[in-house]
Structure formats: structure tokens, C-alpha cells
Amino acid sequence: MMRSALITGASRGIGRGIAMELAGQGFGLTVTARREQDLKDLAAALKDNGAPEVHYRTADLVDREASAAVVAEHQRCFGTLNALVLSGGVGTAGPIGDLPAHRFDKTFAVNVDSAMAIIQAALPMLRAGAEADPTHGSRVIALASITGVYAEPNLAAYGAAKAALISLMETLNAEESARGVMGTAIAPAFVQTDMSAWTTDTVPADSMIQVSDIVAVVRMLVDLGRTASITKIVVGRSGTSGYQA
Ligand SMILES: NC(=O)c1ccc[n+]([C@@H]2O[C@H](COP(=O)([O-])OP(=O)(O)OC[C@H]3O[C@@H](n4cnc5c(N)ncnc54)[C@H](OP(=O)(O)O)[C@@H]3O)[C@@H](O)[C@H]2O)c1
Numbered sequence: 001m002m003r004s005a006l007i008t009g010a011s012r013g014i015g016r017g018i019a020m021e022l023a024g025q026g027f028g029l030t031v032t033a034r035r036e037q038d039l040k041d042l043a044a045a046l047k048d049n050g051a052p053e054v055h056y057r058t059a060d061l062v063d064r065e066a067s068a069a070v071v072a073e074h075q076r077c078f079g080t081l082n083a084l085v086l087s088g089g090v091g092t093a094g095p096i097g098d099l100p101a102h103r104f105d106k107t108f109a110v111n112v113d114s115a116m117a118i119i120q121a122a123l124p125m126l127r128a129g130a131e132a133d134p135t136h137g138s139r140v141i142a143l144a145s146i147t148g149v150y151a152e153p154n155l156a157a158y159g160a161a162k163a164a165l166i167s168l169m170e171t172l173n174a175e176e177s178a179r180g181v182m183g184t185a186i187a188p189a190f191v192q193t194d195m196s197a198w199t200t201d202t203v204p205a206d207s208m209i210q211v212s213d214i215v216a217v218v219r220m221l222v223d224l225g226r227t228a229s230i231t232k233i234v235v236g237r238s239g240t241s242g243y244q245a
Contacts, residue, residue, distance in 0.1 A: 001132065006032075015143075068121040090107060138180060140183040169232065187232060
């Protein structure tokens with residue numbers, strides 16, 4: 001039986017690493033990000049890495065309908081879904097006193113609203129995926145952040161959005177895990193990607209968590225049996241208190 005996965009934010013960073021891993025494991029894949037050419041190149045790389053079938057569709061995650069259309073594309077191509085990986089996300093920094101409303105709104109739209117829209121659209125396929133694979137069930141894996149668990153100055157909007165995502169995974173588990181659909185929020189400190197490049201003068205890049213480490217966590221999650229549910233995994237950075245990004 002071929003398992004399948006849908007991955008947002010697959011063009012770069014953590015999402016790309018996860019897509020390459022699942023390709024290597026033989027998952028059929030649907031991938032999304034904003035630019036057609038990036039996805040075309042990615043699809044070729046995923047096939048080279050072993051994916052039996054790759055489909056892609058561009059979507060801006062601020063657009064709920066475009067996000068749901070990616071799920072419809074997966075439905076058309078695969079019919080069921082075993083792993084939904086929500087890695088598409090955006091960060092913003094600024095103190096609460098000064099943070100413009102439009103930046104707060106965009107942070108929530110990309111990180112939270114899209115996740116809700118995609119999960120809602122994908123739930124029937126995730127349930128069907130769990131039925132078709134009673135050994136593993138199916139998984140929603142959302143990239144949250146350690147800032148959604150422990151507050152960090154200047155990251156109010158980002159932290160609140162990631163806390164919302166963690167809560168969404170908890171409720172998903174409460175509602176769906178008996179049917180074999182489990183949700184996990186991965187909440188890492190700084191991971192060395194484009195997203196954390198702004199802070200390498202204060203947090204050296206080589207002290208950051210590596211994409212391969214988050215990929216290892218995902219490898220474990222897709223390997224777990226259906227009676228094992230892990231709601232949240234906090235990944236700290238060595239050399240810190242464990243309570244900071
Ligand atoms: N890096 C870190 O330190 C860190 C730590 C904790 C959690 N995270 C979380 O992990 C996830 C992945 O982060 P990353 O470090 O891999 O970031 P990244 O390298 O900046 O990649 C972000 C991904 O999200 C996509 N994306 C961004 N805005 C989008 C939008 N409006 N519509 C559609 N796609 C959009 C990007 O696609 P495009 O090619 O279209 O831009 C890209 O594929 C994010 O949710 C992030 O919040 C990251």
C-alpha cells in the first residue's frame with residue numbers, strides 16, 4: 001500500500017526537508033508553496049529521491065479557498081491522506097505596544113487560519129487514510145514553535161499564533177484520535193533556515209537546530225502505531241535554558 005502526504009511550505013527549509021524524507025520512504029506527495037517554478041523543481045527532486053508520484057499546486061496561505069484547493073488536488077490524485085504536514089508559516093517581530101494590526105492579522109492568517117481550513121478540508125481523507133492503514137492511522141503534523149509554549153519578548157503575534165496551532169492539535173486529538181487521526185505540534189527553538197537568518201548575529205547559525213533534526217522527529221511520528229498519540233513535541237536548543245527560542 002502506498003501512503004500519501006500533503007505538505008505545505010514544501011519549497012524551502014523544514015517543509016522541504018520533510019518532503020524529501022517522505023519521498024525517500026515512498027510516500028505519494030502533494031506539495032505546495034507560492035511559486036510554480038519552485039514547485040516544479042521540487043517535484044523533480046522528490047521524484048529523484050524516490051517519490052512514486054508527486055503533484056503540486058501553488059497557493060498563498062492567506063487565501064483560504066486556494067489552501068482548500070490544494071487539498072482538493074490531493075483528493076483528485078490520491079483519494080486518501082496519511083500525513084498532513086503544515087510547515088508553511090511566516091514570522092513577525094515587534095513589541096506588543098507597537099505591533100501594527102495588519103502584521104498581527106497576516107501572522108494569524110498564514111499560520112492558523114490556513115491550518116484550520118486545510119484540516120477541515122482534509123479530515124474526510126485523513127479518516128479514510130486511517131481506515132486504509134490501521135497499523136499507523138493518519139497524522140497531522142503542524143510546525144508550531146517553542147514561542148507558542150514559552151513567551152519570548154517581541155514575538156507576541158508569532159507566539160500567539162503558534163499557541164493557537166498547538167491548541168488546534170490538542171483538540172484534533174481529543175476529537176479524532178479514537179478514529180485513528182492524530183495531531184502533533186512540533187515546537188522547536190531556532191532552526192537554521194531562511195526564517196531564522198535575521199537573527200544569526202545574536203544566535204549563531206551553527207548553534208541552531210538543524211532541519212535534519214526536525215525531519216528525524218517526523219520520521220518517528222510517521223512510524224508510530226495508531227494507538228500512540230503525541231500532542232506536542234518541544235525541541236530546545238542545546239546551550240540554552242530550554243525555555244527560549
Ligand atoms: N526556522 C525556525 O527557526 C523555526 C522555528 C520554529 C518553528 N518554525 C516553523 O516551521 C515552519 C517552517 O519554517 P522554515 O524555517 O522552514 O521557514 P522558511 O525556510 O522560511 O520556509 C517557509 C515556507 O513557508 C512557505 N510560506 C510562507 N509564507 C507563505 C504564504 N503566505 N503562502 C504559502 N506558503 C508560504 C514558504 O513558501 P514560499 O516559497 O512560497 O515563500 C516556505 O516554503 C514555519 O511554520 C515556522 O513558523 C521555524
